[in-house]
């Protein structure tokens with residue numbers, strides 16, 4: 021009787037078995053052939069061979085023959101926004117998944133409460149969408165150009181703003197400097213870091229990259245700022261900007277005339293040693309610089325976006341409508357000068373974190389598709405495909421201290437995975 025009972029005992033249940041799959045080991049730079057990956061709920065439960073797999077009863081079996089398995093993509097800089105068309109932002113959630121983006125880092129907008137609600141609903145499996153990590157409203161000065169910011173003009177207001185971000189349980193803090201004074205900007209980095217957040221942001225013209233890095237800023241958002249640390253005149257230029265002696269156009273001209281790779285490399289190494297990385301958002305800079313040479317309006321992916329979101333692209337197109345040929349050339353020169361820094365940044369040890377700026381306002385920067393184009397651009401400008409993948413799926417989680425859960429196809433890690441037809 022006992023023997024009979026043992027014989028009838030059911031095998032332990034798992035949710036998904038992927039048979040015969042080639043695992044892309046990004047960190048180890050190798051392909052692990054013909055493995056069996058067992059998934060239970062949201063987690064990779066076991067990895068092994070056919071004998072191991074035969075001990076379990078999968079609810080679903082996927083034949084991985086000839087295919088490749090890697091962690092889902094992270095787009096580490098997107099924007100949900102547009103208070104008048106929240107529904108069009110909701111439509112982006114499945115669109116991200118359709119392009120293999122299983123995590124997005126939302127770098128603020130004007131619909132933060134909605135985004136926080138979606139984040140929680142997705143975590144609770146009540147809504148389909150990528151995992152969302154969001155800054156909530158970003159910190160700015162008074163009357164900044166962006167709607168939805170937490171505007172502060174004193175230490176006291178800054179403390180209250182940080183209190184409110186704690187109540188919202190935001191995942192990181194974003195700070196920009198449209199109207200925020202440099203001293204308060206520095207204070208904001210220090211205070212947000214002290215409260216345990218990773219801090220990201222732009223770089224005020226009156227500060228050097230080293231200053232914001234030493235204050236604790238964990239990423240420089242947008243590659244263009246790295247040009248500032250690529251000239252021996254950085255301190256002089258930032259002092260000139262602080263005192264008002266230099267306009268931004270004059271500062272830019274001095275910077276472009278004095279670029280020096282050896283200075284850049286030494287500064288990047290210093291930033292790396294202080295734990296500061298960069299989110300290049302190369303794609304949006306490219307789109308803006310080369311707007312006149314592309315026919316983005318013919319892109320078929322536009323059919324997947326809502327009308328108001330597409331309309332928001334005009335904000336920048338109209339701002340650029342009065343550009344002179346010289347302005348257009350300057351944009352291209354600035355883009356190319358910044359893009360060629362990528363391999364040096366990589367070599368310096370600074371973490372490159374792949375994010376696209378996709379979302380409302382950001383012209384022809386398509387949610388979902390954008391990260392593929394961003395990684396392509398990384399490779400075009402000198403990173404290896406492996407380094408590009410690391411920037412998305414390993415450095416993304418690293419920013420949040422989530423490397424235990426994400427970044428590889430390994431036992432115990434999240435089962436946010438991509439099944440690919442070819443080796444990426």
Ligand SMILES: [Zn+2]
Nearest residue numbers: 097099127377
């Ligand atoms: Zn952005």
